[in-house]
Amino acid sequence: MRPQSRDKGADMKSWRAIVADDEENLRIGICLMLKKIWPQLDIVARAENGTEALAMIREKRPDIAFLDIQMPGMTGVAVAKKISSFCKVVFITAYDRYAVEAFENEAVDYILKPASEQRLQVTIDRLKKQLGQGTTGDGDDQRIQKVIQVMENRQAPKYLRLVKVKTGPDLRFVPVSQILYFKAEDKYTVVQTQDHEFLIKTPIKDLEGQLDPGRFWRVHRSAIVNIDQIKVIKRSFTNQMMIGFEGIDQTIAVSRSYEKLFKQM
Amino acid sequence: MKHQKEYAKSLAITAVLDTGIALVLHQMVLEDATFLEVLVVSQLTGLSICSFVHLGLFISDRVQHGWMGACIAAGLISGIVSGGVLSWGYLAIMHDPDIPHYFSRVFSHIAVFGVVFGVPIIYFFISREKLAASEKKIQDEKIKRLTMEKEAAMTSLRLLQAQIEPHFLFNTLSNVIMLFDMDVEKAKKMLIDVNEYLRISLERTRQEMITLSQELDLVRQYLDIFKIRMGKRLSFEIKDRTGLDNFSFPPLIVQPLVENAIQYGLEPKVEGGTVSIDCWQDNSMVVIEISDTGCGIDENESQGGIGIDNVNRRLSAIYRQKATLSLTENTPCGLKAVIKVPI
Numbered sequence: 001m002r003p004q005s006r007d008k009g010a011d012m013k014s015w016r017a018i019v020a021d022d023e024e025n026l027r028i029g030i031c032l033m034l035k036k037i038w039p040q041l042d043i044v045a046r047a048e049n050g051t052e053a054l055a056m057i058r059e060k061r062p063d064i065a066f067l068d069i070q071m072p073g074m075t076g077v078a079v080a081k082k083i084s085s086f087c088k089v090v091f092i093t094a095y096d097r098y099a100v101e102a103f104e105n106e107a108v109d110y111i112l113k114p115a116s117e118q119r120l121q122v123t124i125d126r127l128k129k130q131l132g133q134g135t136t137g138d139g140d141d142q143r144i145q146k147v148i149q150v151m152e153n154r155q156a157p158k159y160l161r162l163v164k165v166k167t168g169p170d171l172r173f174v175p176v177s178q179i180l181y182f183k184a185e186d187k188y189t190v191v192q193t194q195d196h197e198f199l200i201k202t203p204i205k206d207l208e209g210q211l212d213p214g215r216f217w218r219v220h221r222s223a224i225v226n227i228d229q230i231k232v233i234k235r236s237f238t239n240q241m242m243i244g245f246e247g248i249d250q251t252i253a254v255s256r257s258y259e260k261l262f263k264q265m
Numbered sequence: 266m267k268h269q270k271e272y273a274k275s276l277a278i279t280a281v282l283d284t285g286i287a288l289v290l291h292q293m294v295l296e297d298a299t300f301l302e303v304l305v306v307s308q309l310t311g312l313s314i315c316s317f318v319h320l321g322l323f324i325s326d327r328v329q330h331g332w333m334g335a336c337i338a339a340g341l342i343s344g345i346v347s348g349g350v351l352s353w354g355y356l357a358i359m360h361d362p363d364i365p366h367y368f369s370r371v372f373s374h375i376a377v378f379g380v381v382f383g384v385p386i387i388y389f390f391i392s393r394e395k396l397a398a399s400e401k402k403i404q405d406e407k408i409k410r411l412t413m414e415k416e417a418a419m420t421s422l423r424l425l426q427a428q429i430e431p432h433f434l435f436n437t438l439s440n441v442i443m444l445f446d447m448d449v450e451k452a453k454k455m456l457i458d459v460n461e462y463l464r465i466s467l468e469r470t471r472q473e474m475i476t477l478s479q480e481l482d483l484v485r486q487y488l489d490i491f492k493i494r495m496g497k498r499l500s501f502e503i504k505d506r507t508g509l510d511n512f513s514f515p516p517l518i519v520q521p522l523v524e525n526a527i528q529y530g531l532e533p534k535v536e537g538g539t540v541s542i543d544c545w546q547d548n549s550m551v552v553i554e555i556s557d558t559g560c561g562i563d564e565n566e567s568q569g570g571i572g573i574d575n576v577n578r579r580l581s582a583i584y585r586q587k588a589t590l591s592l593t594e595n596t597p598c599g600l601k602a603v604i605k606v607p608i
Contacts (some may be wrong), residue, residue, distance in 0.1 A: 024496045029443025034413045049535045114439035117539035161560060173562055173592035175573045194586060247586055
């Protein structure tokens with residue numbers, strides 16, 4: 001644990017900190033600013049990425065960790081999740097509306113980039129006060145964990161943007177906006193673009209869950225179409241609803257139960 | 266549905282017209298025939314002409330609009346023939362002794378009247394249909410134009426947002442501020458770079474076409490800024506081997522892909538890597554290859570950025586089917602984007 005200090009004032013005690021940011025200028029810059037505003041602070045390590053930060057925090061056991069959120073290896077949030085029970089965390093972020101909202105709500109310390117000395121001073125005054133009172137610990141940890149939870153939950157659903165296909169020996173990524181439709185054929189799924197046809201192994205029912213439902217509609221047990229790419233919807237002689245696309249002759253049949261999707265069009 | 270309604274309507278009008286024709290003919294010409302006979306022959310002829318012409322229209326609708334005239338003519342002839350056959354059958358049952366003479370008199374009059382009255386009616390219906398079709402076409406064009414305008418506005422907004430993406434902007438400005446305490450000359454240079462980059466970006470969102478070398482200049486500026494930020498984690502090279510001095514090229518096509526390479530390929534990779542841009546000519550196409558040695562695309566998280574979507578949309582809007590964007594795995598690692606546009 002932290003060495004006991006006989007001094008009551010936090011300023012008298014030498015607190016130990018670590019700074020983690022993947023951009024060198026920012027890492028050095030934050031350190032310089034900290035040295036100027038809080039000369040007694042002992043910066044025991046500087047980390048260039050998340051993985052390094054976690055390892056250094058575990059090894060050096062600092063009192064405070066200044067963590068950039070977007071870092072390679074591991075995000076600052078992921079690092080905080082593991083260490084906030086024994087180390088005070090101050091997040092550094094360039095821009096993150098939601099994160100800042102969460103920090104404010106839970107009174108978690110953060111620094112916005114570009115950091116001004118005045119703003120850093122406010123954060124440091126608060127840190128000193130908290131450290132002096134010895135209020136780091138469980139309460140702090142809980143607040144941080146809560147913020148992390150908020151940040152993890154609010155992540156917008158991420159839809160598939162690229163579909164990985166194999167063409168001969170090469171791997172290719174087809175942007176979903178190029179895809180006209182997906183159609184089940186035997187054990188494979190046909191991925192149709194204007195000038196290519198690819199085969200993938202992912203079944204239609206799995207794809208349905210991964211694609212943006214605002215753009216990709218299931219119109220048949222065996223087919224999903226990109227509604228942005230529809231050129232014409234017509235009926236065949238047998239009154240079957242058919243979808244035609246720009247640039248290709250193939251059409252996709254709409255099964256009766258899905259016809260209502262197009263009723264308003 | 267639409268056809269059935271139209272058909273029922275014109276059958277009703279034809280029936281009324283046929284009754285009128287029968288009345289006139291019976292009063293003035295065919296006094297020896299009974300009114301019922303004239304009426305039945307008139308209706309059979311009129312309704313079958315109407316039905317066949319509709320069938321013709323229906324087929325022309327399904328097949329191809331250019332064939333409408335031929336389909337109507339065929340419908341008219343088939344209608345007269347089938348009306349004649351039906352009338353002959355009807356009269357044969359009623360009057361077997363003198364069919365040929367009787368039939369030719371009654372039917373020929375009715376057929377002539379039918380054509381004389383029927384053709385203007387058909388013409389009326391067709392022109393109404395054509396009018397409706399052209400109105401629909403105008404409406405469609407309007408919708409298309411508005412959609413395109415909206416799309417264009419959205420695209421330039423998206424492009425602008427991509428250019429001055431908040432993370433990029435604030436992180437870059439942070440660097441400048443921090444550099445002022447460490448290396449004033451470097452800080453000044455970076456600020457000038459950022460300033461220039463923003464100015465060009467704002468101009469580009471309003472320009473439709475620039476040259477490939479102008480686009481590459483912007484990319485160089487962008488990478489210069491990132492080089493200061495990422496330090497030894499980033500290296501890059503830009504090669505233009507097209508030999509074309511003023512090759513006209515849409516703005517912000519290469520840049521978003523480079524941004525993608527940095528944001529999704531190199532920034533998340535601990536050791537960083539290289540972005541290479543190479544351009545050359547191949548079979549009357551200009552090929553632009555943007556490759557990175559970053560972390561590539563995760564099997565389960567193949568999301569990429571909105572950049573790829575944007576570039577894709579813009580390429581197809583500008584070059585139709587003639588330009589392509591393909592993404593493949595780079596060797597030994599990372600992603601390779603290849604753009605091909607016609608010269």
